[in-house]
Amino acid sequence: MANDGLSAGAAARRLGVAVTTLRTWHQRYGLGPSRHEPGHHRRYTLEDMGRLQVMQRLTAQGVAPAEAAAWARRSPDVASPSSTTSSPSSAASSSAASSSAPPSPSPAPPCEASADSLESSSGVLERSSGTLAGSSGSLEGSSGSLAGAPGSFAGSSAPAGGGQTIALGPRADPAARGLARAAMRLDGPAMRFILDGAIAGRGVIATWEQLIMPVLIGVGERYEATARFVEVEHLLSRSVTEALSGVPRPPWEIAPRALLAAADEEQHTLPLEALAAALAESGVPSRLLGARVPSQALLDAVERTGPAVVVLWSQLRSTGDVAQLERLLALPHPPLVLAAAGPGWPAPDLPPEVTVFRGLADAVRIVAAASR
Structure with missing residues (x-):
């Protein structure tokens, strides 16, 4: 200087x-x-x-x-x-x-979002009956709206309407409060600072459950109440994507045996990015195809790579076409594990061979076991 x-x-x-x-x-x-x-x-x-x-x-x-x-x-x-x-x-x-500086704040108990949650709605996570799964016990959520259903975050103690803050509830993790403040002021570097530190210190799963989900839910509730702050959700989602992509991946010599993709016309991939990062943290490589994977393209990818696990994400009911899963099961060599993840899938109509997850930790455990 x-x-x-x-x-x-x-x-x-x-x-x-x-x-x-x-x-x-x-x-x-x-x-x-x-x-x-x-x-x-x-x-x-x-x-x-x-x-x-x-x-x-x-x-x-x-x-x-x-x-x-x-x-x-x-x-x-x-x-x-x-x-x-x-x-x-x-x-x-x-x-x-x-x-001169105080000690780092001790982590508070996780916010009262589901302890094992992996759901997204336009990048905004939603709560469903206190679990990610709703009735099916899968990686599923509730409504699939942009902002989260009114009252979807039971931990909130402040009203969602009015003001320029994100309500996280009285038991919110201090780092989640810092992330919420940085999000509302559109401070991308500060969000990355918090997310990178949390991932390094707590790991992907804890960061997802204790920081990312509560803040995304809070942003969703703010949108639901005010029809504002879409820019906050966009920048926050981008910061989360960047932080998750920064998790070191396994050596390239290890061939991925897990294939992660969004259903045909499905644009929401943040939960899949969290799953890919958590798998990488566990030493399990994966292929993440991203959003809007046409059914035929997914079939071609599975036949070409022969994955042991395929996770297909559907956020919206309009993209949860069970026929996509049935085509995968009908392949000459179907994957060992086929998982229908997300709230878009009609749980009662899923074939019995399809696996459902109870949260991010459960997904990592199942995918890792099948991939090794």
């Missing part, structure tokens, strides 16, 4: 936050630029940037902004701003953490 400090715009770019966020931190919490020359705008010094780094990391971990700012102001020795991209597991710079 130059001796004369950084402008607000340069400081915001260095930290990966919006300039309006810096202004808010300055006006509300006194974390503003300290270098001043007559006739010029104030500029952020090295010490200012270090304090902002502490503020950023603590709020990302779920510490209330006022409390985080108090700790940041008490940090006399702060790390260089070049360390803002260091390991997500640290709550603040190493020098500040020893005496």
